[in-house]
Amino acid sequence: MSKIAIDIDNTICNTSEFFGPIAENYDRNILHKNNVINYDKVVPRSDDWTKEELSYFIENYFNKESINIPIKEDAVTYINKLKELGYEIVFITNRGIKEDDHTDLIVSEYLEKNNIPYDNIITKSNDKYKYLCGCDYFIDDAIHNCEDAVNNTNTKVIMMETNKTKDYNNDKIFKASNWEDIYDYIRRSWFKWQYI
Numbered sequence: 001m002s003k004i005a006i007d008i009d010n011t012i013c014n015t016s017e018f019f020g021p022i023a024e025n026y027d028r029n030i031l032h033k034n035n036v037i038n039y040d041k042v043v044p045r046s047d048d049w050t051k052e053e054l055s056y057f058i059e060n061y062f063n064k065e066s067i068n069i070p071i072k073e074d075a076v077t078y079i080n081k082l083k084e085l086g087y088e089i090v091f092i093t094n095r096g097i098k099e100d101d102h103t104d105l106i107v108s109e110y111l112e113k114n115n116i117p118y119d120n121i122i123t124k125s126n127d128k129y130k131y132l133c134g135c136d137y138f139i140d141d142a143i144h145n146c147e148d149a150v151n152n153t154n155t156k157v158i159m160m161e162t163n164k165t166k167d168y169n170n171d172k173i174f175k176a177s178n179w180e181d182i183y184d185y186i187r188r189s190w191f192k193w194q195y196i
């Protein structure tokens with residue numbers, strides 16, 4: 001069976017957009033500081049928070065609120081359509097890799113809550129390309145994950161565009177601005193194989 005590996009944060013849901021205001025609120029109203037929030041992080045935070053302040057944020061906000069990250073509505077529609085085409089859907093995320101981060105434990109609940117079909121979930125995966133054996137496609141928003149995959153595997157790589165990657169271009173990586181683009185790209189190759 002053909003297989004698609006899909007990242008979670010900022011690929012199927014708006015993680016950074018959701019946690020930005022939460023980080024600001026924590027910084028201003030709980031820590032009573034006025035730090036700059038670094039929006040380049042998947043989970044926005046201040047680079048000036050102490051280790052303890054960051055741990056408190058991860059435990060009390062990231063772990064508790066991750067279940068409420070808004071899903072991208074078109075991800076629900078098109079991942080279901082990809083499943084209907086017969087693809088096996090595998091989610092691959094580095095959630096849970098840091099000591100305080102327990103959001104790996106709610107991934108299945110989160111996917112079910114949002115009506116996203118899946119066959120397998122791989123968490124705590126820092127080097128995602130190592131898990132792509134047998135995958136036809138890999139979809140992720142992070143440049144390093146996409147480049148690692150394109151340089152080390154035969155899997156076709158699709159980058160979900162974000163503000164950070166607007167100007168990024170790589171001939172070997174298909175860049176998509178939404179899930180309809182991704183579906184069309186995969187479906188085109190699917191038809192090609194069916195009717196060869």
Ligand SMILES: [Mg+2]
Nearest residue numbers: 007009010141
């Ligand atoms: Mg991501």
